Amino acid sequence: MSLTSVWCEPDLTAQGRQVGWIRVEHSVHRSAYGTIAIPFAVFANGEGPTILLMAGSHGDEYEGQLALTRLVRSLDVSRIRGRILVLPAANLPAVVAGQRTSPLDGGNLNRSFGDHYTDTPTGQIAAFIAEELLPLCDVMLDLHSGGSSLRHLSCSYADLSCDPVMAARTFAALEAMNAPLSWAQAGIPAAPVAGRAALRKGVMHLSGEFGGGGALNAADLNVAERCIYRLLDHLGILEMAAEWRAEIATRFVFNTxxxxxxxxxxxxxxxxxxxxxxxxxxxxxxxxxxxxxxxxxxxxxxxxxxxxxxxxxxxxxxxxxxxxxxxxxxxxxxxxxxxxxxxx
Ligand SMILES: [Zn+2]
CATH class of the missing domain: 2.40.50.100 (RNA polymerase II/Efflux pump adaptor protein, barrel-sandwich hybrid domain)
Structure with missing residues (x-):
């Protein structure tokens, strides 16, 4: 696979606010030189960490998509320190179809981050995120929900990694997000999910599940936004608004x-x-x-x-x-x- 079939229009080295597209070549009957235009925003202001905020890895998970759409429209770049990369509709064909997987190739973006990438639209999107964006990042926050088939209690999630320093930093960030449930999973995920790619690149991986059942739920959207803005504050990128400051009780959880x-x-x-x-x-x-x-x-x-x-x-x-x-x-x-x- 050639990465030249995917390119980014915003200048990743520039300061300021840019909202543009990552383009994936998609040559089909009705559009021989067509592209999949994935919305991509870059906010950069001086020295500081870089975070990738991602939603729409699964197209039928709406809280993260809406939280990041609102962030793109409302964020004042002069208030941040560092850089925020935003993908509100990462697997765009799945997002516009309102489906978990891409109608173009059946691809599940959050199962496409293995050691090799498929030469499909979904595989190319995964390759670009993992190989071009993650190396620029210190932290990734990937927003999910239960999708059409599952209802999911709102929770933050972290892959703690096997490295003691990364694990301690990741747990501190998870705790700072202060969701009602804080899901800390030991080690590195075995499945080819985004967290595996992030840890492969030395990037802190945080995520969360916010609602589901195929609908947008206001209470879950509120938890998603709470996690985003409290994490940005914790990282020193953006001071959080007063509405997110009050601490709530959290329960730490894991699964087998x-x-x-x-x-x-x-x-x-x-x-x-x-x-x-x-x-x-x-x-x-x-x-x-x-x-x-x-x-x-x-x-x-x-x-x-x-x-x-x-x-x-x-x-x-x-x-x-x-x-x-x-x-x-x-x-x-x-x-x-x-x-x-x-x-x-
Ligand atoms: Zn998901």
Whole structure:
């Protein structure tokens, strides 16, 4: 793959405010020399850290897209110290389709950051972000939600990395974001997600899940904006407004594979727990019904772990293997710090 098929119109070395496009060549029947024009804003003012703010990696996750759109329109560049790169609609074809994946190639941008990039529009976008933008950055904040198929409790998220210095800095930033749930995940993600690319480039990775169910939720948008502006303040890039200053109680959480409940068969999913509920291992989680075979008994579901219900499936019908619940397990702040201290 040649990176010359993707280029950036804003000047990444310039000071001031620029709003333009990253262009990905896309030669098709109706547009032989066409491009995918991905909106990209650059705010630069003097010395200071560089952060990449990204949303729309998944097109059906709206809170981050709107938070960054508002930021692009409202941010006064003279108030910042350092540089803010903004991608409010990172996988643009997915964003305009309102879909998780790109209608052009089926690509899931947040599963395209492996050690090799595919020669598809989604793969080229991932390559440009990882190989051209991340090397300029100190920090990345990637905003997500549950999308169309999942409802997700609002939470901040961080991949702490295996490096003790990076892990301590990342946890401090996560704590500064002060979301109601602060999800600190040890190590480096195994999946080809953006966090893996960020840590590969030595960039602090922060993220968050803010709502879902295929809709924009005002309360989740508020948490997303809280995380953005408190992080910018923590990094010394932009002093936060008074509305974000008051601290709220947060719970530190993590997950393991035992925290997921998957559909064992096809049918209609009836949940017996809602986001925010605290559940126990073995507790009844829900039922799978088969209206198409009314004499079949429903299949009972049980939680495989204790935890806080962070995710429920938002769609009624399910197929075998669909995620129905995802729990997060609370852990003391001291336990997270002890885990970081144990890193060598
Ligand atoms: Zn997402």
């Amino acid at each position: 594979q035992a925290h997921f409940t998957y559909a064992p068969g096809e049918g209609v999913f009836e949940p017996l727990a809602a986001p925010g509920d605290v559940v126990e291992k073995g507790q009844a989680a829900g039922w799978i019904h088969r209206p198409e075979r009314p004499e079949d008994a429903p299949v009972a579901l049980h939680f495989a772990s204790d935890g806080i219900v962070a995710v429920t499936r938002a769609m009624g019908r399910c197929l075998p293997g669909d995620c129905l619940f995802h729990l997060l397990e609370e852990t003391p702040r001291a336990a997270v710090l002890a885990g970081i201290k144990a890193l060598k």
